[in-house]
Each structure stands twice: as C-alpha cells, then as structure tokens.
C-alpha cells in the first residue's frame with residue numbers, strides 16, 4: 550500500500566510529538582511505500598494532501614491537530630482522486646475530531662488498528678465564507694465549523710504565546726473564559742435548508758459533522774458522521790454569567806437541555822450578519838474569516854479508514 554503522510558511538526562504537545570518516531574517506524578513496517586510531507590504553515594496540509602492523491606497514494610494520513618486534519622480532507626476532496634482513503638493520527642491541542650473514535654492506546658497498536666480498519670464513507674462539510682482580506686474562501690471540513698464567540702476563542706488559542714505547556718483542553722478552557730468575558734452578542738440571520746429559522750443575537754452557532762469542539766466540549770452530542778446531515782447547535786445571545794453557566798454543561802452535553810440552546814438538523818446552512826459586526830468563524834480549529842457564510846453537508850463524500 551502506498552501511504553502518504555501529511556505531518557504538522559509543531560502540532561499539539563511536546564509529549565505527543567515525541568511519539569512520532571515510534572508511529573513512523575510502525576507505519577514503515579507495514580506499508581510498502583511511505584511518503585512524508587511536513588507542513589510549514591497555513592495551506593500546506595491541503596497542498597500536500599492534493600499532491601499525494603494526484604501522485605497515486607492509496608491512503609493519506611494526517612498527523613497533527615484538527616486544523617491539519619481539516620486541511621488534509623480539503624486537499625483530498627479537491628484533488629484529481631477525491632476517492633483516496635483518508636485517516637489520521639491525532640496529535641493536536643484540542644484533538645476534537647479524534648474524540649469521535651476510539652483509537653488504541655500505544656503507537657504500535659494505533660497504527661496496526663488504523664491499517665487493519667475498513668474504509669467507510671462519512672460526510673464532509675463544505676464551507677464558504679469571507680476571508681480575513683474580504684476575498685471569498687471555500688474549504689472542506691471534517692468536524693465542526695462555528696461562529697460567534699468560537700471565532701475569537703480559536704484565534705486566541707492559536708496565537709497566544711502563553712500557556713503552551715498547558716494540556717490542550719485546559720488551554721481551550723482558559724481562552725474560552727477570557728473571550729466570553731469580552732464577547733458581545735452579534736446579530737445573525739440563520740437559514741436552514743432554505744428556510745429562515747432564526748434572526749437575532751447569538752453567542753455561538755456550531756455547524757457539526759462531529760460531536761466535539763473546543764478541546765473536549767460535547768457540543769453536538771447526537772451528531773453522527775455518516776447520517777447525511779449537520780447538527781446545528783444555536784446558543785442565543787445571553788448575559789455573560791449565563792454563558793459561563795452553559796460552558797460548564799458543554800463538556801457533558803447537558804447544555805442541550807438548557808432553554809438558551811436549540812438544536813436543528815440540516816443539509817445546508819446559511820448565516821448572514823445583521824447589523825454592523827460580522828461574526829468571526831472557526832473551522833476545524835482554524836480561523837478562515839467571517840460571515841456571511843454558507844455550509845453544505847456532502848453526504849458520504851469522504852472515504853475514511855477509521856479505528
């Protein structure tokens with residue numbers, strides 16, 4: 550089997566990165582050919598994945614965090630061979646996509662389980678939004694795209710110099726608390742499958758293929774990767790104190806029973822800003838831009854070799 554690896558050498562913790570030589574040795578023992586391409590910055594993972602697929606890889610494995618996983622999926626699905634199988638070895642800070650699976654414990658067992666796993670079709674998301682420079686951005690995603698307070702949170706997590714030694718989930722919690730204190734609800738019109746469903750101030754809206762974001766928050770507990778729909782979780786505009794109350798419940802999924810939260814299922818989601826400020830976006834742990842945005846669920850589009 551020809552395996553292409555897209556690795557982010559700076560993703561996640563130093564402890565997770567120290568496992569890489571063992572993961573690589575295990576992969577090399579079991580694959581006839583391995584090509585490793587390392588990223589240096591934004592966009593590299595998508596470019597590398599595209600070139601590996603175009604070059605005939607049977608399987609492309611992302612090694613890194615949610616950003617690397619999402620970009621790799623985008624590269625595969627925009628290549629000349631979008632049916633190329635995808636898998637991942639999660640080494641990220643938040644590592645939320647991996648929470649939808651149960652990877653085996655040690656590196657050798659993880660690689661063995663990954664290579665023995667069947668390939669199944671799962672949904673992918675396609676997002677269009679306005680980039681930081683105002684130009685249109687189009688990108689596939691594997692896990693979750695969201696906007697409202699998640700936008701500044703993901704920017705803060707990704708750019709902060711301090712706290713890099715904290716465990717990933719604690720780092721997300723710290724930055725979430727900081728940004729919730731600063732956040733003022735933004736007006737949004739939400740249209741689901743062509744029908745205006747909500748107009749008003751929001752704290753957050755998450756368009757979910759997978760179930761976790763924010764370093765372990767179980768934001769869409771009923772989301773299923775291969776059901777052909779997004780779970781859309783809407784947290785309406787609320788005073789800061791109420792948002793802090795919900796933050797605690799988000800880890801267990803208990804927030805969905807709170808009156809401030811509504812959950813919908815949809816195939817297409819459109820979000821437009823109402824008023825002066827356009828909510829900032831988060832897409833698989835990266836910061837692609839701001840509203841207006843459109844999200845399309847692509848049923849069964851990604852061929853995933855998963856644990």
Ligand SMILES: Nc1ncnc2c1ncn2[C@@H]1O[C@H](COP(=O)(O)OP(=O)(O)OP(=O)(O)O)[C@@H](O)[C@H]1O
Pocket residue numbers: 557558559560561562588589590591592613614615616617618640641642643644645833834835
């Ligand atoms: N060699 C590199 N040096 C610095 N930044 C890089 C490098 N390669 C990729 N990046 C950046 O890393 C980000 C992706 O990080 P990734 O998602 O893999 O890990 P993480 O942020 O630690 O984990 P998570 O997204 O799960 O929280 C992208 O913004 C990308 O531009």
